[in-house]
Amino acid sequence: MIRILIIGIVLLFGLISCSDDTVLIELTDHIQFTWNNTQQKIEEDADFKNIQKHFLIYRKTIINQIANTEKTEVRICKSHTNITNGVMAFVLLDYFEDIPYYLVFQLQFDAYGDCRYPHGLIPYIAREKEEVVEKLHFYFQN
Amino acid sequence: MKKVLVSIFVLAIIGGAILIFIPKTQELIGIDTGPPLIGIQPYGSIADQEVDSVKNSIEAMYGFEVVVLDKKEMPEMAYTEIRYPRYRADSLLKWLTYHHPDTIDIAVGLTNQDISITKYKGNTREIKDPEWMYKDFGIFGLGTVGGTSCVVSSNRLHKNVSDKTFYRRLMRITCHEVGHVLGLRHCPEANCLMNDANESIKTIDNSTGDLCADCWADVR
Ligand SMILES: [Zn+2]
Ligand SMILES: [Zn+2]
Secondary structure, eight states, X not given: OHHHHHHHHHHHXXXXXXXXXXEEEESXXXXXXXXXTTTTEEOOSHXXXXXXXXHHHHHHHHXXXXXXXXXXXXXXXXXXXXXXXXXXXXXXXXXHSOOOHHHHHSOOOOOOOSSSSOTTHHHHHXXXXXXXXXXXXXXXXX | XXXXXXXXXXXXXXXXXXHHHSHHHHHHTTOOOSSOOEEEEEBTTOOHHHHHHHHHHHHHHHXXXXXXXXXXXXXXXXXXXXXXXXXXXXXXXXXXXHHSOTTOSEEEEEESSOEEEOOBSTXXXXXXXXXXXXXXXXXXXXXXXXXXXXXXXXXTTOTTOOHHHHHHHHHHHHHHHHHHHTTOOOOOOTTSTTSGGGGSHHHHHHSXXXXXXXXXXXXX
């Protein structure tokens, strides 16, 4: 009985220490990255560094991918589930570019809670994906 | 078999206890871990005296520890020429949310540049009338209720007033915006610092400069 308990505790500690829940996002053959649901960030691994290195070349493709509706297991903050690859393409873009939301979308997102993204932004990106793609292309062309 | 089930049960209880007490989990499930550490982010050519005054006013009013971060240039991404060359306060909030160090809980951006937002009709996405004016409307400060950052501009507080009046205004605007971040909404009490009339300069000058009892009770 005690032996089972000790093994169990050791296993549990092991489980807790490496229990980060991660999701691999594959936008294209070259553009893929891992989102960490527990830490709410993109893993800064080799995939991430590859995107970082070629970001300006990939940017147009990443913006186009915002229209991608494939479902993922990603969770953003406490309130956003059912996240698509498209939303994750935006999340990726937003990691590398300081996007001024009002100047790009003509919509003000200024209410921040305990989340990196302001209220309403993630649902807007998911809902108006085509408009978002168009406005981002326009912003980065000018 | 029964022993195994008992062991799993005991382990679940121990596991639950551990999960509650490790700091990372506390943060994930939102357990309060003491008073917030506030960091002032000075931008551009803001005077040291203004930074000190903002630091002192937050410490005196709320009693929280305040640190001053290294000065940064005004973020280019917030620049706009919609009506005048100035900076969007909503973009500055985004910048502060993304760029403030993990060591602080609340970031207070401080600038001497003019800042602006779009004012909407109530909770709609329709811009207030007249649209040309409210599309890009100059403000003193912006902070969101229960967020992690706010921004204060001293730009509009100088005009034709003594130093004493200027610093009193700066203190009141700062404490109003920090109040929002600490969880306070606008307050109906006329003399309260969280009354939304405190967003107009006349009422800021006439206000008592303190929170009402109800607002004090709600400071997180
Ligand atoms: Zn206010
Ligand atoms: Zn009040």
